[in-house]
Amino acid sequence: MEKRENPNQTASIFSDQLPASAPTDFPLSSGGIFDMYCENEKGISMGFMDLLGIQDYSPSIFDLLHYQQQQPPPPSPSPPPTPPAPPLTESSEVLNLPASPNSSSISSSSTEAANDDQQTKPVDKQEQEKPKKQSKVKKKNQKMQREPRFAFMTKSEVDHLEDGYRWRKYGQKAVKNSPFPRSYYRCTTATCGVKKRVERSSDDPSFVVTTYEGQHTHPSPVMPRGSSVVGMSPDSAGSFASLPMQITQTHDQFPRQHQLQQQQQQYFHNLPLSLSFNSSNSTSSIPSAPLVQERRFCTSSAASLLRDHGLLQDIVPSDIRKEA
DNA sequence: CGAGTTTGACCGGCGC
């Protein structure tokens, strides 16, 4: 991806589910502020990223630049144009799905539509082939509905970021147009069907693209240090802990911060990742530069670096901050 | 020995 070179086409973050306050489209040019929380095997760290070309955050850095929502035509006006050529393939995978994993509603997506075929066609073969396929088909029939997905980018040297949960790798595939393979992980907890995919950005190998699918149905076996700060319910903590960060995008609306926080708390109960957006600051002096405004998740190690305010100033070079 | 990883094969979706 060209995040560094082209402010309008930077890292991306995707989610199937967004708070109601989120705009259906989040043009990069609107800029914004977001939080991120990250921990990796080298030690927990807070990553703050902006779109100002800051590249030298040695610890893991989250890169949230573009939010893209692809949901069935909401009763809203035509969606604004999305940035040219979103760099992530995940964009096409963001589906609109029921927020609740328990929901029995099934969308009419092509995936589901194909169920009938899958039930008949493969079964024929199975009868003469390995039992392996039988179980596979069965599984497919059982859970064809896709879980909510959420993708984000992290600047990290390690591909698999520690997020407090235990994952089992079940596959790896070469990715087209990318020299880096994509790894597939599943939560090792038996009753938890959360998956995640990890791949390195081909455009910027220093960035790892992680896509989570589903929500954890259990508390984190290894509670991330950061998540304890939030004060969420166990459920929400579990959900959130599946993601190494929370993103809060705000802008010139600092007075609304509290409100946004409340919204986020609410969203925690439903979303794997809380997002709050306000796209009203497209007139920011740095149009395409989301700013780090607030930080809600701190790790014990990172906390010392952070303050309750001005977080950005602790990390972002002052000259850059000024622009923001 | 159990848990996790690697890897080739398989399957379905989708575009041409």
Place this chain on the structure above:
DNA sequence: GCGCCGGTCAAACTCG
């Protein structure tokens, strides 16, 4: 219909 590609499976393997 065919081929490509993403996603998954599961046997074999590695590691602690």
